[in-house]
Amino acid sequence: MELKEQVAYLRGLIEGQEFQGEKEQVLWTQLLNICDLIAMDLKEIRGDQEELNEYVEAIDEDLGYLEEQYYPPADDEDEESAHMIEGSS
Numbered sequence: 238m239e240l241k242e243q244v245a246y247l248r249g250l251i252e253g254q255e256f257q258g259e260k261e262q263v264l265w266t267q268l269l270n271i272c273d274l275i276a277m278d279l280k281e282i283r284g285d286q287e288e289l290n291e292y293v294e295a296i297d298e299d300l301g302y303l304e305e306q307y308y309p310p311a312d313d314e315d316e317e318s319a320h321m322i323e324g325s326s
Contacts, residue, residue: 241276244269
């Protein structure tokens with residue numbers, strides 16, 4: 238169950254309660270309003286995070302393409318092998 242759905246469920250439970258005083262009802266209503274705001278903010282943050290992830294993946298793909306164009310893979314493998322051999326001596 239999503240956070241927003243859980244808040245709605247909690248709201249239903251609380252609205253079904255009989256409170257002894259108005260202060261208690263106001264308190265619970267305010268807490269539920271805060272929970273709603275938090276749920277909306279988290280949804281927005283998740284959307285922003287997904288958008289950012291897509292953007293970073295696009296940059297990574299572009300960088301990979303540039304690396305292939307300017308630094309051929311064969312040269313990198315030869316250099317890494319040479320460094321490994323030198324390091325083990």
